Amino acid sequence: xxxxxxxxxxxxxxxxxxxxxxxxxxxxxxxxxxxxxxxxxxxxxxxxxxxxxxxxxxxxxxxxxxxxxxxxxxxxxxxxxxxxxxxxxxxxxxxxxxxxxxxxxxxxxxxxxxxxxxxxxxxxxxxxxxxxxxxxxxxxxxxxxxxxxxxxxxxxxxxxxxxxxxxxxxxxxxxxxxxxxxxxxxxxxxxxxxxxxxxxxxxxxxxxxxxxxxxxxxxxxxxxxxxxxxxxxxxxxxxxxxxxxxxxxxxxxxxxxxxxxxxxxxxxxxxxxxxxxxxxxxxxxxxxxxxxxxxxxxxxxxxxxxxxxxxxxxxxxxxxxxxxxxxxxxxxxxxxxxxxxxxxxxxxxxxxxxxxxxxxxxxxxxxxxxxxxxxxxxxxxxxxxxxxxxxxxxxxxxxxxxxxxxxxxxxxxxxxxxxxxxxxxxxxxxxxxxxxxxxxxxxxxxxxxxxxxxxxxxxxxxxxxxxxxxxxxxxxxxxxxxxxxxxxxxxxxxxxxxxxxxxxxxxxxxxxxxxxxxxxxxxxxxxxxxxxxxxxxxxxxxxxxxxxxxxxxxxxxxxxxxxxxxxxxxxxxxxxxxxxxxxxxxxxxxxxxxxxxxxxxxxxxxxxxxxxxxxxxxxxxxxxxxxxxxxxxxxxxxxxxxxxxxxxxxxxxxxxxxxxxxxxxxxxxxxxxxxxxxxxxxxxxxxxxxxxxxxxxxxxxxxxx
Numbered sequence: 001x002x003x004x005x006x007x008x009x010x011x012x013x014x015x016x017x018x019x020x021x022x023x024x025x026x027x028x029x030x031x032x033x034x035x036x037x038x039x040x041x042x043x044x045x046x047x048x049x050x051x052x053x054x055x056x057x058x059x060x061x062x063x064x065x066x067x068x069x070x071x072x073x074x075x076x077x078x079x080x081x082x083x084x085x086x087x088x089x090x091x092x093x094x095x096x097x098x099x100x101x102x103x104x105x106x107x108x109x110x111x112x113x114x115x116x117x118x119x120x121x122x123x124x125x126x127x128x129x130x131x132x133x134x135x136x137x138x139x140x141x142x143x144x145x146x147x148x149x150x151x152x153x154x155x156x157x158x159x160x161x162x163x164x165x166x167x168x169x170x171x172x173x174x175x176x177x178x179x180x181x182x183x184x185x186x187x188x189x190x191x192x193x194x195x196x197x198x199x200x201x202x203x204x205x206x207x208x209x210x211x212x213x214x215x216x217x218x219x220x221x222x223x224x225x226x227x228x229x230x231x232x233x234x235x236x237x238x239x240x241x242x243x244x245x246x247x248x249x250x251x252x253x254x255x256x257x258x259x260x261x262x263x264x265x266x267x268x269x270x271x272x273x274x275x276x277x278x279x280x281x282x283x284x285x286x287x288x289x290x291x292x293x294x295x296x297x298x299x300x301x302x303x304x305x306x307x308x309x310x311x312x313x314x315x316x317x318x319x320x321x322x323x324x325x326x327x328x329x330x331x332x333x334x335x336x337x338x339x340x341x342x343x344x345x346x347x348x349x350x351x352x353x354x355x356x357x358x359x360x361x362x363x364x365x366x367x368x369x370x371x372x373x374x375x376x377x378x379x380x381x382x383x384x385x386x387x388x389x390x391x392x393x394x395x396x397x398x399x400x401x402x403x404x405x406x407x408x409x410x411x412x413x414x415x416x417x418x419x420x421x422x423x424x425x426x427x428x429x430x431x432x433x434x435x436x437x438x439x440x441x442x443x444x445x446x447x448x449x450x451x452x453x454x455x456x457x458x459x460x461x462x463x464x465x466x467x468x469x470x471x472x473x474x475x476x477x478x479x480x481x482x483x484x485x486x487x488x489x490x491x492x493x494x495x496x497x498x499x500x501x502x503x504x505x506x507x508x509x510x511x512x513x514x515x516x517x518x519x520x521x522x523x524x525x526x527x528x529x530x531x532x533x534x535x536x537x538x539x540x541x542x543x544x545x546x547x548x549x550x551x552x553x554x555x556x557x558x559x560x561x562x563x564x565x566x567x568x569x570x571x572x573x574x575x576x577x578x579x580x581x582x583x584x585x586x587x588x589x590x591x592x593x594x595x596x597x598x599x600x601x602x603x604x605x606x607x608x609x610x611x612x613x614x615x616x617x618x619x620x621x622x623x624x625x626x627x628x629x630x631x632x633x634x635x636x637x638x639x640x641x642x643x644x645x646x647x648x649x650x651x652x653x654x655x656x657x658x659x660x661x662x663x664x665x666x667x668x669x670x671x672x673x674x675x676x677x678x679x680x681x682x683x684x685x686x687x688x689x690x691x692x693x694x695x696x697x698x699x700x701x702x703x704x705x
Contacts, residue, residue: 062701246285
């Protein structure tokens, strides 16, 4: 009887603590896991561990390293469960390591596949006996035996589920992958998906799958169907139109396991920058959705951007925290945004904790576009990133050698609050990546304080008219496909955009052969989505064009493009940063910050620059940063994220830097911390590559000597 009672108490403790599962090893030492993405279902990046503390953190040393067989950007927040670390390589192979030594136990996946997507990690499910890793490669979700690394054939179709499952027929051949681990609850997994951001995007329906069988359990339509709430916020039948899609969750979700409520942040409807084909407020794009986790029924929602034409996706899972306001304890959900805002709601009712005001927004001057008349702005906290409408010539960087030129450019651009996309150029500040980005915020779930790192990079959104359809019809097929599908990122003249990591395609035949080019077109690579909507004839033609082999006359196959990306009258000129002549941000520092915000009051505790620009002698500039922080009960905040390649520890109460070390490559990933045999470790993936940093391939774990 006592044994059964103890077992029940342990199960109950596991339920309450989530990822902070504690056990006692054979030597009587305590183990503490990091068993869920970002540390727990509440997505708070938080650990109860205290062995590493402000007094001894400066003594941290490398405990072990693990080199992946491939190199490149890694965004992985690994899991550590019962002494085993589960991670992902740059080419999306899953692997398991002994978390105390870094010794490889197994790998899953084909390193030769070179899948396009970056991965932020894997999900884990167990019923106490059956233990599974849920991992995505391309458009497939795999169930893997956590002990052996072997596929589980009884899941889905011989071990995998196609993530097109449950989407309407218009999505059949459209691009879909998943960068972010699914959220597990009971026997369900809720899958985030990355889709195209063009007019060819699939609809971003939220779906739940059975983690044992792989079968679809429920679907929530983010572009509503007839007789569903929100249907009239799009044009009629938008849900089945081929030129309206997305409104997907790609950033991940959080779940209140006690209440069975799933919190889903969504992105914009497509096309990102011109909404003439999707006039209306566009529910449930740009929403924080609260859904019944077992049924998918909507409980409440809040839209943080109406009719988004700026690519203001909600970039990270929300934080589930407890705050105190007017003497009352409130279970809350806090959502950070690319705009540098924090929206805070009562977790159950959806009532805002701080008033949210609708601010008038200017009209669009693009033909066919109708910008929404107002946008929501929380009264507290104030934004943790500067805003475009506050910029003046005083904000142009003093480091810029061409400062006068930049001042003149700024005067030409639109900078009003919520200024819509324009032919003249609109300043997006903070930029397309935030503000907050996919790294998200950390929080102590009980004290109501969140910690968020932020980018302060300005980008210029400029729209141009798309060549008329009769003009496109006069082009050879391959050139036509290129101009419609590829030119926005790689440029009309194929010169690329190095500042946004879009390579030049000039002389691509000297770097890649035909099969390699065709593979990238089909699967995508980096930020480029796969172009699965193109027919075999269209793919062949665009490769001929890129290789300089296409004949100049108009092809008889030119009508084959009728199923290609739907025609829209405007497109952006690409993702262009506002930089000085040396490639530094045109706006004055700080270019990246770290912020501590008390959500009990809505006030800031501290705000500091994060990182140092590697090519400047000046310190304290801050840098662009990707990957989030981890906070611990001992009072520490750990974060890498910066392009200077450093890993840092701060006092979470004051923002004081306590320790820093140089990594083998920059780590654009969120760390994880855990304890084995009574010893605390902190580990992170160092893949570099992003922001022009060198490539890396190591996972590095630190511990006290």
